[in-house]
Amino acid sequence: MIRFSTVVASLRTSEIRDLMGLAIRPDIISFAGGMPGNELFPVQEIDDIYAALSRDVKQTAFQYGPTTGYPPLLESLQDYLKSRGLPAGRNRLMITTGSLQAINILGKIFIDPGDLVVTENPCFIGAISAFNSYQGKLRGVDLDDDGIEVNALDGVLKQLHERPPKFVYLTPNFHNPAGTLYSNQRKYDVAEVLTKHNQLLIEDDAYGELYFDEEARKIVVPMKALYEEQLTICYTGTFSKILGPGFRLGWMLVPPEIFQKAELCKQSMDACSPNFTQVLANEFLRSGKIYPYLERLRKTYRQRKDLTVAAIREYFPKEVTWTEPRGGFYIWLKLPPQLDVIGVLKASVEKGAIFVIGRTFDPEGKDNGHLRLAYSNTTEDKIERGIQIIAESLKADMAASHRM
Amino acid sequence: MIRFSTVVASLRTSEIRDLMGLAIRPDIISFAGGMPGNELFPVQEIDDIYAALSRDVKQTAFQYGPTTGYPPLLESLQDYLKSRGLPAGRNRLMITTGSLQAINILGKIFIDPGDLVVTENPCFIGAISAFNSYQGKLRGVDLDDDGIEVNALDGVLKQLHERPPKFVYLTPNFHNPAGTLYSNQRKYDVAEVLTKHNQLLIEDDAYGELYFDEEARKIVVPMKALYEEQLTICYTGTFSKILGPGFRLGWMLVPPEIFQKAELCKQSMDACSPNFTQVLANEFLRSGKIYPYLERLRKTYRQRKDLTVAAIREYFPKEVTWTEPRGGFYIWLKLPPQLDVIGVLKASVEKGAIFVIGRTFDPEGKDNGHLRLAYSNTTEDKIERGIQIIAESLKADMAASHRM
Numbered sequence A, B: 001m002i003r004f005s006t007v008v009a010s011l012r013t014s015e016i017r018d019l020m021g022l023a024i025r026p027d028i029i030s031f032a033g034g035m036p037g038n039e040l041f042p043v044q045e046i047d048d049i050y051a052a053l054s055r056d057v058k059q060t061a062f063q064y065g066p067t068t069g070y071p072p073l074l075e076s077l078q079d080y081l082k083s084r085g086l087p088a089g090r091n092r093l094m095i096t097t098g099s100l101q102a103i104n105i106l107g108k109i110f111i112d113p114g115d116l117v118v119t120e121n122p123c124f125i126g127a128i129s130a131f132n133s134y135q136g137k138l139r140g141v142d143l144d145d146d147g148i149e150v151n152a153l154d155g156v157l158k159q160l161h162e163r164p165p166k167f168v169y170l171t172p173n174f175h176n177p178a179g180t181l182y183s184n185q186r187k188y189d190v191a192e193v194l195t196k197h198n199q200l201l202i203e204d205d206a207y208g209e210l211y212f213d214e215e216a217r218k219i220v221v222p223m224k225a226l227y228e229e230q231l232t233i234c235y236t237g238t239f240s241k242i243l244g245p246g247f248r249l250g251w252m253l254v255p256p257e258i259f260q261k262a263e264l265c266k267q268s269m270d271a272c273s274p275n276f277t278q279v280l281a282n283e284f285l286r287s288g289k290i291y292p293y294l295e296r297l298r299k300t301y302r303q304r305k306d307l308t309v310a311a312i313r314e315y316f317p318k319e320v321t322w323t324e325p326r327g328g329f330y331i332w333l334k335l336p337p338q339l340d341v342i343g344v345l346k347a348s349v350e351k352g353a354i355f356v357i358g359r360t361f362d363p364e365g366k367d368n369g370h371l372r373l374a375y376s377n378t379t380e381d382k383i384e385r386g387i388q389i390i391a392e393s394l395k396a397d398m399a400a401s402h403r404m
Helices: A017-024 A043-052 A055-062 A071-083 A098-110 A125-132 A150-159 A184-196 A214-219 A256-269 A275-286 A290-315 A341-351 A380-403 B017-024 B043-052 B055-062 B071-083 B098-110 B125-132 B150-159 B184-196 B214-219 B256-269 B275-286 B290-315 B341-351 B380-403
Strands: A092-096 A116-121 A137-144 A168-170 A201-204 A233-238 A250-254 A330-334 A370-374 B092-096 B116-121 B137-144 B168-170 B201-204 B233-238 B250-254 B330-334 B370-374
Touching: A043 A275, A043 B055, A055 A275, A055 B043, A071 A092, A071 A275, A092 A098, A092 A256, A098 A125, A098 A201, A098 A233, A098 A250, A098 A256, A098 B256, A116 A125, A116 A150, A125 A137, A125 B256, A137 A150, A150 A184, A250 A256, A256 B098, A256 B125, A275 B275, A290 A330, A290 A380, A341 A370, A341 A380, B043 B275, B055 B275, B071 B092, B071 B275, B092 B098, B092 B256, B098 B125, B098 B201, B098 B233, B098 B250, B098 B256, B116 B125, B116 B150, B125 B137, B137 B150, B150 B184, B250 B256, B290 B330, B290 B380, B341 B370, B341 B380
Parallel strands: A116 A137, A116 A168, A168 A201, A201 A233, B116 B137, B116 B168, B168 B201, B201 B233
Antiparallel strands: A092 A250, A233 A250, A330 A370, B092 B250, B233 B250, B330 B370
């Protein structure tokens, strides 16, 4: 009686799923979830905003809204994005249910089963699963410290020129999981390569506001702001990291032709995003409460990054290599060869700390000898102890493999 | 550079879309949107709930939640559904972003391009667009006053036995747009036919709580509660009609095997539904505030239905036929042949009232000589005038077609 569709029949639950469920147990120090700090949310600000809403606006908050977003929020967000240099006038803005829905819709708009998509390797797990859900075939291109390896990208696009990928998906600002911030030069080089190959770009900018210093602030300019004239760019962003993921609000800024199709897709998915949280997000932007809040966030995340980096320097084996992030939530660590990362994960969990293994973020599902640490939701008092636990598990595994 | 996927390339915006945009203009009396009354939302109740939340729970409201739903809400909702006789223990419950997302996910789970799906004719527009978005081919079976025509359903399933439809999608309680409440006998007969053909049922119960009298209350028992042992039934419901669509919360109650696939689909769509509104919905159920609220809703919607029905009796031409609804939001009216319904719509809008033409709800996109009136969001003082306007437009068109 139950006959699943082809694409869904092939979906499998991850084998480390049960392990990852532990990431929310209060007795485990978690570097696993890519989530904001629980105690950092602007609860007081939203309390004040809610208390000041008129009855009329509250009624609107309870009602359906337009598929493309609550009009006052679209206006406030447009102003906000313009202030970051984005072409929010010529392009069209749509509110989505988290930026994952924006990425999913873009997947639906472009991917036929078997179509190729080029991503960074590693890649945001949500994008991997969204593109896979349309039976896209992912081809990953490695990152170095300045961004995606541009010669490798050029090579892949040349190799694929007879059946070019539908788009290239990149996260140039504080990549998840790699932490990478693309240099200005690299953004320029990538734009040149994409122009040469006439390739569509999906730019995911979930973390761009979370820079740690003035130098990084100058570099986080989106490619959408820099190369809009030259390339077709679908830009996605989110309130999850600058307000709260529980609001489920993201957006896409795209050319009108793509916007039309996206609206039809969203209509059939959830009709509209929550008006209730859109009303609150609008006031958070419009009142300017977001600006001091962002200052606070940058300071706190930087502090957590500093503590994590200091502990890694002190406790981790020298064979583990990594780059210090300049913003965002993540440190991406390369492990010595032959290390059993699932064994290390299990040992760490037993002793009370958890992280995510690198394979989770591999667009082709291969092992890549990495692990990801998220310091964003780990309070300052727990970071050192958590890193010690993971370091001990790493050292034990290395000693064991040495003996073999 | 822009190469759309096959399914999206074929999507077209409706030609009456701009007209429907008028449904929210304050100077137009709208019977168009299938939405709750703006002034009926439980604003005070939610204010009180929000004010009483602890800081801890508020922080949770801002954060990501599990893909399948905020655990306390799942528990409260399970109790609520059990009290309606639903098998919330043996089956599994998932919170979705509106029940449209539940319907969309079920479409994704079962439909391969070209697969057949049987629906009522007419059919909820959201389900039509969700199933079409997976390239399902819809086959509509007419409704009579007691529900789907059971002999016609049997005939269609017989005719399709070599390539049976993936599922049958029904709304037995206060159908949108037809307003129909299935009789007990009809539910029984439908269950027999589906069992004989070994067919999966998707039961959409968006309106079941909104009955207008004691007799109807006894009949709104979901098929999921009655025939769970005999059939495989995926049951969907929503907070949109019993709290507010702006919360974007619905649910599905499905067998474990289907639940697993649904969870993987939802993970790639929006990761989780808004925790912020789930926290509030949970307290609304758990505190029992929902029960007096539902009483109030039933009374008000019944009053609006009564006023609409009285005005139709007084002003509409006798050639227009319809059945008085016993719950829900809608009256579905059959027009005399040769009437130009788009012309009537345009004339009504010019004079200040709007409704939805029947073709919108035809699963095969054909004209069906009907129109839908939603009385749910039309305040008592406007109903008579609105019905008069539509009646005048109908009469003018009938007179004109007579003269030709």
